[in-house]
Amino acid sequence: MKWSYATHYVCDDCSASFEMRRALNTCPACGGLLEVQYDLDAMKAELKPELFDGREGSMWRWHEFYPLRSGDHVISLGEGGTPLVRSIHAGPLLGLSQLYFKNDTLMPTGSFKDRGFSLAVSFAKELGITEGLTYSSGNAGSSFAAYGSRAGIRTTVLVEYLANPVKRSMISLYGARTAILHFREMNEITSMLERGVRELGLYQFVNFINPVRHEAMKSYAYELSQQFGWEAPDVVVQPVGTGGGIWGAWKGFRELKELGWISSLPRMVAVQPEATGPIVRAFRQGLTSAGSYGDSTRTIAQSMAGNSPIQGGRRVLKAMYDSHGFGELVTDEQILEAMAWLGREGISAEPASAATLAAVAIAVREGRIAPDERIVCVITGSALKQPSAIEKAAAGTSLQLNANFEELSRLLASL
Numbered sequence: 349m350k351w352s353y354a355t356h357y358v359c360d361d362c363s364a365s366f367e368m369r370r371a372l373n374t375c376p377a378c379g380g381l382l383e384v385q386y387d388l389d390a391m392k393a394e395l396k397p398e399l400f401d402g403r404e405g406s407m408w409r410w411h412e413f414y415p416l417r418s419g420d421h422v423i424s425l426g427e428g429g430t431p432l433v434r435s436i437h438a439g440p441l442l443g444l445s446q447l448y449f450k451n452d453t454l455m456p457t458g459s460f461k462d463r464g465f466s467l468a469v470s471f472a473k474e475l476g477i478t479e480g481l482t483y484s485s486g487n488a489g490s491s492f493a494a495y496g497s498r499a500g501i502r503t504t505v506l507v508e509y510l511a512n513p514v515k516r517s518m519i520s521l522y523g524a525r526t527a528i529l530h531f532r533e534m535n536e537i538t539s540m541l542e543r544g545v546r547e548l549g550l551y552q553f554v555n556f557i558n559p560v561r562h563e564a565m566k567s568y569a570y571e572l573s574q575q576f577g578w579e580a581p582d583v584v585v586q587p588v589g590t591g592g593g594i595w596g597a598w599k600g601f602r603e604l605k606e607l608g609w610i611s612s613l614p615r616m617v618a619v620q621p622e623a624t625g626p627i628v629r630a631f632r633q634g635l636t637s638a639g640s641y642g643d644s645t646r647t648i649a650q651s652m653a654g655n656s657p658i659q660g661g662r663r664v665l666k667a668m669y670d671s672h673g674f675g676e677l678v679t680d681e682q683i684l685e686a687m688a689w690l691g692r693e694g695i696s697a698e699p700a701s702a703a704t705l706a707a708v709a710i711a712v713r714e715g716r717i718a719p720d721e722r723i724v725c726v727i728t729g730s731a732l733k734q735p736s737a738i739e740k741a742a743a744g745t746s747l748q749l750n751a752n753f754e755e756l757s758r759l760l761a762s763l
C-alpha cells in the first residue's frame with residue numbers, strides 16, 4: 349500500500365503528460381489546465397472503504413487520493429470531516445424528506461477553502477516552494493495565509509476590492525502580505541495571473557491555475573459517501589465562483605464509482621447569483637464555455653460574485669452536463685430568506701452558501717428535484733465573516749424592555 353496513488357499530470361487541452369515533482373501551474377506546452385491522474389487499478393486492488401472507516405476525522409484520512417508523496421510535510425489544522433446535518437425545518441417546509449447540509453462553516457478559518465489550501469500548501473512545501481501568490485474574494489485569502497504561515501511560505505494575497513473589511517483583515521491577521529485588487533472586468537485578473545505564470549514563474553495558488561487545490565475538494569465525495577454508508581447522494585448543490593468545489597467533488601464521486609465503492613453518481617447543481625451567473629447562463633444555452641456576464645458589485649453573495657470564470661468555466665460546465673445536473677440563479681432576496689432558514693437549522697451560512705438552499709427551493713418548485721431524493725447543500729462559509737449580511741437576514745425587530753418584572757410579564761404575554 350502506498351501513501352499516494354497519484355501518478356502524473358495530464359493537460360486538459362493538449363493531453364500532454366508531466367511528472368508531478370515539477371512545480372507546475374498550467375501546462376508548459378499550451379497553457380491549458382493540468383489534472384492529476386491516479387492509478388485507480390492499483391487502488392481497486394489494494395484499498396477497501398473499510399480501511400478509511402477507522403481513521404481520524406480530517407480530510408487527510410483520504411491521503412491515498414491526493415498527490416502528496418508522503419505525510420512528512422502535511423500542514424493540517426483539522427480541516428474536513430465536517431458534520432452532515434439533516435434539515436428539520438426547511439426540508440419539511442419544501443416537502444423534502446432527505447435534505448442535508450454539509451456544514452463547512454466549522455472549518456479552521458471558517459470556510460471550505462481550508463480543504464484546498466491544506467493540500468496545496470502541503471504539496472508546495474514538499475516541492476520546496478517558499479513563496480506563493482493568490483487572489484481572493486476573501487475566504488481563499490484567509491485560508492492561504494493561515495496555512496502558508498504555518499508552512500513558512502511567504503504568502504501574497506491580492507484581495508478583491510469588493511471583499512468586506514472583516515475578510516480583508518483576517519487575511520492580514522493570518523500573516524499574508526495583502527494588496528487590494530482593483531479591476532473593471534474579472535478577466536483582467538485572469539489574464540494578469542496567466543501572464544504572471546509565464547513571465548514571472550511565481551508559483552500560484554489560484555483555483556485551477558494551481559493544479560492540486562481542487563484535488564482536496566474530492567473529499568466531499570468521500571465524506572458524503574461514507575456518511576451515507578457508502579452510497580452517493582442523489583443531488584449535490586454547491587455555490588460556484590471559479591468552481592473548484594464542484595469540479596473536485598465530481599471528480600471524487602467518479603473515482604469512487606470507478607473503484608466500485610458507490611453504485612450511482614449524484615447530479616451536480618451549480619448555484620450562482622442572478623446578478624452575474626455566467627456559468628449557469630452558459631449551461632442553459634448549451635454552451636461548453638462561458639464568457640463574462642453581469643456586474644459583480646450587484647450581489648450580496650461576494651464569494652461567488654465573479655462574472656468571468658477562469659478558462660471559461662469549462663470544467664464546471666462539464667461536471668454539470670456529465671452528471672445530468674443543472675444550474676440555478678438566485679436573487680439577494682432569496683439568499684437572505686435562506687440565511688434566516690439556515691439560522692433556524694443552527695447554521696450561520698454566508699450568503700453564497702445560503703444560496704444553495706435558495707436554489708433547492710427553486711428546483712423543487714420547478715420540478716427538477718423529487719421529494720424523496722437525498723439532497724446535500726454544501727454550506728461553504730460562515731456568516732461571521734460577512735456581518736452586514738447577518739444584520740440584513742436577521743431583520744427581526746428588537747423589542748425594548750426596562751429591567752422591571754411587571755414589564756417583563758406584559759412583554760412575554762404579548763408575544
Ligand SMILES: [Zn+2]
Pocket residue numbers: 359360361362363364375376377378379380
Ligand atoms: Zn497543454
